Amino acid sequence: MYRNDGFRELERQECLxxxxxxxxGRIVHTRQALPAVLPVNFGLDTDGSVLLRTSAASELVRAIDGTVVAFEVDDVDAVAHTGWSVVVTGPASVVTDPAERERLARTGPHSWVPWPDEVFVRIGPELVTGRELVGRPSACA
Amino acid sequence: MYRNDGFRELERQECLxxxxxxxxGRIVHTRQALPAVLPVNFGLDTDGSVLLRTSAASELVRAIDGTVVAFEVDDVDAVAHTGWSVVVTGPASVVTDPAERERLARTGPHSWVPWPDEVFVRIGPELVTGRELVGRPSACA
Structure with a gap:
């Protein structure tokens, strides 16, 4: 969250x-020492964790497991100059606990196709920030 | 761009x-050693550079001037499981050349409000990658 840029900051509960x-949303991470970003579908766990369901062999999982990432969701109306964005920053890790995996298989996000080697990735909600672009059409940039 | 994740890679011209x-789009960068991401409005220069127009005093400008950033645009239909994303990765720098600033003031992106201390920031299109999510609904994650 940047201050002094003319946005209204959102509270954590509003962000969630x-x-x-x-x-x-979009996973923001580092890949080969460069900033990288990838859209992904996701689910939200009861504690505010962001949950992904994808292939264990995917390059994304290899890139983010064990690292701190940012996860961004937004909805911006470029005509009305209104909208919001929310960023969750925290550690990404593959879920390894069998009971937790079983729970997420029932309640977690759906993958857009079934992966034979699917895993869940959890992004801990250590930092949850958001901004609203309302009544101040400078919103973006 | 991640290979082997079931996406169709887009050519540079298609991305542009x-x-x-x-x-x-979204500026992906590093802030206080953490991954950071911020939606911004933008324009595209004739050489494929991404152009922002914002306040010289903004924290965004201070965070990205002189660094390598990623700039992401996407359009994903979460119901149809189709869409695309494009990422421009390159150096971000405040435009300082007076003639270039004058040209961009005429032809560059519009700011959503006038900043008294506005500057243009250029992101060089060193790497332009994209992926299309079509016919393979695993698209995201």
Whole structure:
């Protein structure tokens, strides 16, 4: 969250409420020492963790497991100059606990196709920030 | 761009064509040693550079000037499981050349409000990658 840029900051609970309405966000991480970003579908766990369900062999999992990532969701109306963005920053890790995997297989996000080697990745909600672009059309940039 | 994740890779020209249709994207960078991401409105220069127009005093400008950033645009239909994403990775720098600033003031992106201390930031298109999510609904994650 940047201050002094003319946005209204959102409280954590407001951010989580907005996250819960979305199904697609963007994983921001580092790949080969460069900033990288990838859209993914996701689910939100009861504690505010972001959950991904994907292939264990995917390059994304190899890139982010054990690292700190940012996960961003937004909804910006470029005509009205309104909208919001929310960022969850925290450690990404593959879920290895069998009971937790079993729970997420029932309640977690759906993958857009079944992966034979699917895993769940959890992003801990250590930092949850958001900004709303309302009544101040400078919103972006 | 991740290979082997079931996406169709897009050619550079196709990526630039998609970028030219968009008005809002996301700046991916590092802030206080953490991954950071911020939606911004933008323009595309004739050479494929991404152009921002914002306040010289903004924290975003201070965070990215002189660094390598990623700039992402996407359009994903979470119901149809289709869409695309494009990422421009390259050096971000405040435009300091007076003639270039004058040109961009005429032809560059519009700011959503006038900043008294506005500057243009250029992101060089060193790496332009994209992926299309079509016919393979695993698209995300």
């Amino acid at each position: 409420r907005l996250l819960a309405k979305a199904t697609v | 064509r998609l970028l030219a249709k968009a008005t809002v």
